[in-house]
Amino acid sequence: MDTEQNTHSGFGCPLEVAIEIIGGKWKVPILYHLQSGTKRFNELKRLMPRVTQRMLTKQLRELEHDQIIHRKVYAEIPPRVEYSITEFGLTLSPLLKVLHAWGTEYFDKLTVIRHGAAK
Numbered sequence: 001m002d003t004e005q006n007t008h009s010g011f012g013c014p015l016e017v018a019i020e021i022i023g024g025k026w027k028v029p030i031l032y033h034l035q036s037g038t039k040r041f042n043e044l045k046r047l048m049p050r051v052t053q054r055m056l057t058k059q060l061r062e063l064e065h066d067q068i069i070h071r072k073v074y075a076e077i078p079p080r081v082e083y084s085i086t087e088f089g090l091t092l093s094p095l096l097k098v099l100h101a102w103g104t105e106y107f108d109k110l111t112v113i114r115h116g117a118a119k
Contacts, residue, residue, distance in 0.1 A: 021066050022092065026051050026059045031085065032096055034069060038084040068092070 063069040068089040074080040
């Protein structure tokens with residue numbers, strides 16, 4: 001690994017790059033849902049009922065800025081906006097699958113840890 005090159009890019013290591021892109025409580029769930037196809041804002045909101053409208057908008061904008069997702073605005077009244085994952089964003093699919101599998105495998109254990117319940 002070329003540390004000098006990483007320093008010039010503003011990142012200390014490749015993990016910082018990955019965390020910069022997918023970091024944020026709602027980015028991974030957004031990407032997970034967009035893998036199954038294009039979604040409108042309210043569809044995403046329904047799939048993630050705990051996210052606020054403000055936070056969903058912020059996370060979508062960041063993912064769009066990093067070219068991970070695409071935002072398409074239709075010239076209609078009222079305006080229709082759709083979000084889809086880009087080809088570049090699809091390169092995150094293997095990572096999302098691994099995270100999903102890990103979450104599935106350790107769901108019960110993490111629930112116990114977080115809520116202090118004894119099994």
